[in-house]
Amino acid sequence: MWHGTETRWISARGQGGDLGIVDRVMFGVFLDVTERKRAEEAHEMLAGEMSHRVKNLFAIASALTTIAARSATTTTEMARDLTQRLTALGRAHNLVRPVPGQAEGKAALLGDLLTTLLAPLRRGGGRRRAHQRLGARGARRGRCDHDAGPGRP
Secondary structure (H helix, E strand, O other), rough: OOOOEEEEOOOEEEEEEOOOOOOOOOOEEEEHHHHHHHHHHHHHHHHHHHHHHHHHHHHHHHHHHHHHHHHOOOHHHHHHHHHHHHHHHHHHHHHOOOOOOOOOOOOOHHHHHHHHHHHHHHHHHHHHHHHHHHHHHHHOOOOOOOOOOOOOO
C-alpha cells in the first residue's frame, strides 16, 4: 500500500470471498505491519552479514592451520602454534575493536597491532624472520623499510 511516497505493508484478515465482491459486505481487519516487515528485513540483512563473517573466520582458521602444519614437526607443536596465532588474532581484534566500556576513544597504534599479530613468531628467531619477510614484501610493493637510506619515504 502506498502512503504518499512511503510504502506501507498491510496484513488483511477477514471473512468472505473476493469473487464477485462488488456490492457485497465483507468483515475484516487491516493491520499496518510495516515496522514488523522492516524488522524482518533488517534481521535477514544481519543474518546474511553474520553468515559472511563466519565463513571468513573459517577461511582464516583454515589458512592458519595450513601455515601451522607447514612449520610444525609434531602435532603438539602444531596445536601450540595454531593456538598462539588464534589468540594473537583475538588480541589484535580487541585492539582494533575494544569491548564497550574498555579503552573507548583510544585509537590502536599500528606498531601495537603488528607486535600483537607477530607475537607467535617470536620464539626461536621467528620474529626476525617475520620482520625480514614483511620488509621484503613491502619492498616488492614499492615501499621502503627503515634501512632504505636517507631521502626515501
